[in-house]
Amino acid sequence: MTTPVLYDVQGPRGRRRVLIASIVGALALLAVLALAARRLAANGQFDYAKYKPFFTEPQLYRRLQDGLENTLHAAVYAMALAAVLGVLLAFGRLSRRRVIRLPVIAVIEFFRGVPLLLLIFALFLAYPLVVGTDLPALWALVLALTLYNGAVIAEIIRAGVLSIPKGQTEAAYAIGLSRGQTLRMVLLPQAVRVMLPALISQLVVLLKDTSLGFVIGFSELLRTGGQLVQVLRNPLQLYLAVALIYIVINSCLSGLAGYVEGRQRHTSGRTPVAPTQVETGMGVL
Amino acid sequence: MKDVLDNLDVFVKGFRTTVSLTLLATIGALLLGTLIATMRVSPIPPLRWAGAAYVRLVRNTPLTVVFFLVVFGLPEVDVKLPFFRFAVLALSIYTAAFVAEAVRSGINSVAPGQAEASRSIGMTFGQTLRLVVLPQAFANIVPPLASVFIALLKNTSIASAFFVFEGIQAMNQLINAHGDAVLAIIAASALGYLVLALVSAFLFSLLERAVSAGRR
Numbered sequence A: 001m002t003t004p005v006l007y008d009v010q011g012p013r014g015r016r017r018v019l020i021a022s023i024v025g026a027l028a029l030l031a032v033l034a035l036a037a038r039r040l041a042a043n044g045q046f047d048y049a050k051y052k053p054f055f056t057e058p059q060l061y062r063r064l065q066d067g068l069e070n071t072l073h074a075a076v077y078a079m080a081l082a083a084v085l086g087v088l089l090a091f092g093r094l095s096r097r098r099v100i101r102l103p104v105i106a107v108i109e110f111f112r113g114v115p116l117l118l119l120i121f122a123l124f125l126a127y128p129l130v131v132g133t134d135l136p137a138l139w140a141l142v143l144a145l146t147l148y149n150g151a152v153i154a155e156i157i158r159a160g161v162l163s164i165p166k167g168q169t170e171a172a173y174a175i176g177l178s179r180g181q182t183l184r185m186v187l188l189p190q191a192v193r194v195m196l197p198a199l200i201s202q203l204v205v206l207l208k209d210t211s212l213g214f215v216i217g218f219s220e221l222l223r224t225g226g227q228l229v230q231v232l233r234n235p236l237q238l239y240l241a242v243a244l245i246y247i248v249i250n251s252c253l254s255g256l257a258g259y260v261e262g263r264q265r266h267t268s269g270r271t272p273v274a275p276t277q278v279e280t281g282m283g284v285l
Numbered sequence B: 001m002k003d004v005l006d007n008l009d010v011f012v013k014g015f016r017t018t019v020s021l022t023l024l025a026t027i028g029a030l031l032l033g034t035l036i037a038t039m040r041v042s043p044i045p046p047l048r049w050a051g052a053a054y055v056r057l058v059r060n061t062p063l064t065v066v067f068f069l070v071v072f073g074l075p076e077v078d079v080k081l082p083f084f085r086f087a088v089l090a091l092s093i094y095t096a097a098f099v100a101e102a103v104r105s106g107i108n109s110v111a112p113g114q115a116e117a118s119r120s121i122g123m124t125f126g127q128t129l130r131l132v133v134l135p136q137a138f139a140n141i142v143p144p145l146a147s148v149f150i151a152l153l154k155n156t157s158i159a160s161a162f163f164v165f166e167g168i169q170a171m172n173q174l175i176n177a178h179g180d181a182v183l184a185i186i187a188a189s190a191l192g193y194l195v196l197a198l199v200s201a202f203l204f205s206l207l208e209r210a211v212s213a214g215r216r
Helices: A012-042 A048-056 A058-094 A098-113 A116-131 A137-163 A166-174 A179-194 A196-216 A221-232 A235-268 B002-006 B008-041 B045-059 B063-077 B083-109 B112-120 B125-162 B167-177 B179-213
Strands: none
Touching: A012 B045, A012 B063, A048 A235, A058 A098, A058 A137, A058 A179, A058 A196, A058 A221, A058 A235, A098 A137, A098 B179, A116 A137, A116 A196, A116 B125, A116 B167, A116 B179, A137 A179, A137 A196, A166 A179, A179 A196, A196 A221, A196 A235, A196 B063, A196 B125, A221 A235, A221 B063, A235 B045, A235 B063, B002 B008, B002 B179, B008 B045, B008 B083, B008 B125, B008 B167, B008 B179, B045 B083, B063 B083, B063 B125, B083 B125, B112 B125, B125 B167, B125 B179, B167 B179
16 A cells, blocks of 8 residues: 555654654554563573574574575475476366366365375375385475475466456467467467566565475474474574564565566556456465 | 274364364464455555565465464563463464465455545545445455465464364374274265365355355
């Protein structure tokens, strides 16, 4: 909101009132924080011993770096595979043949409706029974992420394809392209462009979800933090540090999504479909 | 298959906890989320900043990390609760950020003329929001809230890692006891979540139709 419509531009008295309310509001927020800080201090959470490892243990940063690398590996593999799966499922979902479309709808709805944690456990526990060899934790995580995010990306791409003006399809048919060619050469490239902000936002979701790898013993960032806690005994400080790493990376990605969206609105004149407006269903979180 | 049917009571117990986690966290997230959305559109800068900071920080943190911070952080400010309540709190705190975004975009989607008209007849910020804007925004808020709710339903599964006996823990307990029926047990709990998700999607579609019925 650039211009406030919910309240008037204040006159002198209104400005004074807002100033007073600002001071009171700020003081109230600070009071809550101060209260929490006092309790934390009373429980020894501000003791130097709790922060000492951050300054004296270079090993700590090396471990966290290893964890972060594993997190990023899982995220990159999963995103690449999910993009491929997503395009395939989107094609199937948009197919005119019912024998293709209906099963694909069922697959998409299944993977979107089941918790990711259940998919991870299912792959981790069922794979050895079916195939006979163990599935490494990394791949159980990557495959589960691929199945879930592939289904979500398929819906994002479908929404993108449906948002392309009908004239594009008609023009493609008019010059003699088949339906498959139209989809592949005309609609998909435009859909991906329109949906780029939503796809980048999905990357944030995916990156956050890699933290579920800790339940099957995959040493990603969060689990590494947990292992360090066992030795250093400062859970609050370490988990805050881990949270900070996630927040920095994800803020950059969210910022990128916002930037791309703003640029599209600027250049194309057509309002792009904002990530929040897309019916990506459960993919929001 | 027999192992699943024989242990239906374990599943029922687990999924009952899943449902109550979902419903309690929904109430918490709706209250907190609406409060934060109100702060974000208010004329008072510090409250706006605080609301924006909350949404930004929480949205970019994995729910698992929120769980760890709640479980290890709250006892340090002398809030010691059973794990079930910690789980409700963590889910509420996380989901509130998404509720706030849904409410805020709903508020922004109401035609500016509505708020201008209510201001011109002398309504205050609170009256404008409460009597004019929020009732109209509600119809636009329901569809995104439906996806937030279903995501919350699935997210309750993370509580299984924090000693809450819900759907996933029921599944894991049965798998440990009946190693020969792993596939059937996993399929049964997947079915449990699917049924819950489909039922809530259906209920939300009814609600959506109800709130949009009176409007053009």
